Amino acid sequence: MQPFNQDPPGLANQYDDDRVLRSVLARRFEGAIPAEVEDSLRRMGALAGGELYRMQLADRLNEPRLVQWDAWGNRIDEIELTPLWRRAERLAAEFGLVATGYEGTYGALARTVQFAMVHLFHPSTDLYSCPLAMTDGAARTLIDSGNEQLAARAVPRLTTRDPARFWTSGQWMTESTGGSDVGASETVARRQDDGWTLWGRKWFTSAATSQMALTLARPEGNDAGGRGLALFYVETRDAGGRLDHIEVLRLKDKLGTRKVPTAELMLNGTPAIPVAGLTDGIRQIVPMLTLTRTWNSVCAASFMRRGVALARDYARRRTAFGQPLSRQPLHVQTLAAMQAEYEAAFHLCFELIRLLGRAEHGEGDDDERALLRLMTSLTKLTTGKQAVAVSTEAIECFGGAGYVEDTGLPVIVRDSQVLPIWEGTTNVLSLELLKACGDGEPLAVLRRRIAACARACRDDRLVAAVSIAGTAADRALAWHRTAARAGRAALETNARGFALTLGRATALALLCEHAQWSLDEERDGRARAAALAFSATQITRLEAIEPDDVALLAV
Known part of the structure; x- marks a missing residue:
């Protein structure tokens, strides 16, 4: 008798399979995604769910290798890269993973198109997004520096689509x-x-x-x-x-x-x-950090999407207790909660990207520029924590198989864990957020943005959900005013709770706003379902522990 062998999870075209990505693009392009954009994204989606994912699984044990000496005793310090990284480098140039952000074709939406591609590319390329993020940041930093000689030398190479000329x-x-x-x-x-x-x-x-x-x-x-x-x-x-x-x-x-x-x-x-x-x-690297933190945020949402996609496919394939996991209410609820976290993170990222694109093309006003600075830290720290939580849930959906290395699943957790660390830890970014709050006016701008999301909602259930976001934001802003009067120590002690509350409240508001648009324009209730599920999570993360008690506990 042959033993039962479980079919592994698989991936479809990652563009066609991602309702959230396609819906946001349709909204940004006012219902008509340019054909060339959709064609390029669909080709990348096929690679991400096909050739690149297969290469990733086959290349699981291969890692870069440092060769310090040649056969004759010469110090060479050559780093041998993996086959997937070499393939990813060429694709990154050809698909314009950096270049799209600097080409004039789509104006202020150039960054939206670029990061849609990054979202598809990232989880299937073993973090080749890392050098691309720094490449993008370097290009912007050199452009903004005013050093025309250096910019003329390097930026064309950093932003080319020609793999033979492409620099990272x-x-x-x-x-x-x-x-x-x-x-x-x-x-x-x-x-x-x-x-x-x-x-x-x-x-x-x-x-x-x-x-x-x-x-x-x-x-x-x-x-x-x-x-x-x-x-x-x-x-x-x-x-x-x-x-x-x-x-x-x-x-x-x-x-x-x-x-x-x-x-x-x-x-x-x-x-x-x-x-x-x-x-x-340090001041001169701010443009670089703005971009690398944006990349980090998008990659966090992308990892969440990958975990959800694999877990959902597996739920259709895996039968336990007489029926597929996809028909078991508790498992379905778990998948829905993961999807809701992903959608909230995605909308937070693409609001940041919208602001970035407008700022780079001179379309943003003073309020939007203040909001961009605030949301760069806010989005990165919020999505980084979400990615770790969702990736952990994702591999749990596979039971013991999720803990076995040769399934290729544990790497999702290990690689996600870097996202709250790279480009500033949660605590560091929480403190930077306090600086970005300034005299409190940027917080007022953020609150007005949340209020605009609330005004866009007419569906009764979305109105109730978005009110949760407003209440959480109001609590965070009230805490900030009180803590600011108490002094720096009071502000810093609960800066993380303040930041995560604002991040999750903003994500909920944006998700509700999009859900109303999707109801109106797409006749689709799935975004509303995600908003309602996310609104049931812990949005407010402020703690009531006093600074003196914190000091005692930390000793």
Whole structure:
């Protein structure tokens, strides 16, 4: 007698199968998605659910490898990439994963089209989105820097669709003194007769195979702290193709993102060019952080979508206790809750992207620019936490199979876990959000946006759901006013709860607004069902613990 073997989960075309993505695009393009946009996304959707996903499963055990010496004893420090990463690099250029954001075809909607593609590409390419995020950030930083010479040299390569010319960029900020406290960086910049050279160790470099990098260093004689750092441009290889005074000390052994060649580098006199003066480097990387945090947010939603897609397909294939999981009420409720979290995260991301596109094309007003700054931190920290929770639920939907490595499922959890860490941890971004609140006016702008979502809702159940968002936001804003009067310690102690409350309240409001549009224009009640399910979750995350009690518990 042959034992029973369970069919594994599969993926369909990831564009055609994602109602949420297609609905948001239809709304942004006022009902008529351009044919060339839909064709490109459908082709990427077929790759993401087909060839790339199969490569990902087949390539599960393959990781990047550092070859430090050649056969004759020469130090070469070559990093060998996986086959999927090499394929992803070419596709990223051809499909314009970076280029689309800089082409004028779709105006302020260019970023929407770009990140729709990123959403499909990311979960099937072993985080090749990581170097692409830094590449996008570098292009914008160089454009905004006013350094026309550097921009003219690098930006056409960073934004090309020609794989033979395409460059990626590293973002070398983290040192062993701390990832978030970049003001403590130890890398020194020394002026030479023919330019500048950099000396120091970069503790995490996630794009060590890139052709260029932007990095922080302190010019000799500058003051300590962040103000004394300058932003430098580095091309990683010399005219002969060798690393230019850069040593790869090792590749990091990480919990997840194991396909990303994260390296520890030593800069031993690496030639570099100041991007925009010799101070205030941290301020100059703000455009980069805006984009990398946006990428991080979209990738979080994308990982959620992947977990849900696999779990839903498996529920149709797996029979237990006499019927498929897809007909068992408790399992269906679990899948619905995961889908609701995904939809909320998606709408939060694509509101941020809408604001970004308008700002880059000069269409946003002062309120929208303030909202963009606020929502960059808010969206990243909220979606990062959501991704970890949803990916954990997703692999639980497979029972023991979800815990077995050769199913390819556990990697969803391991790779999602980096998203609350990369580009600023939840706590760091919560503190940045406090700064972005300023005198409170940006919070008033956000509250008005939530109110606009409420006004758009006419369906009785959506009106009730969106009122939950308004109540949570009001509580958060009232807390902020009270805490601000009590002092910095009071603000910081519950900054995380404040941020997550605002993030989830905003996500709920945006989800309700879209659900009303979908009811009206698509005659589809599924977005409303998601909004109602999300409204039943814990939206308010503020805690009532006093600062003195927190201090006692932490000791």
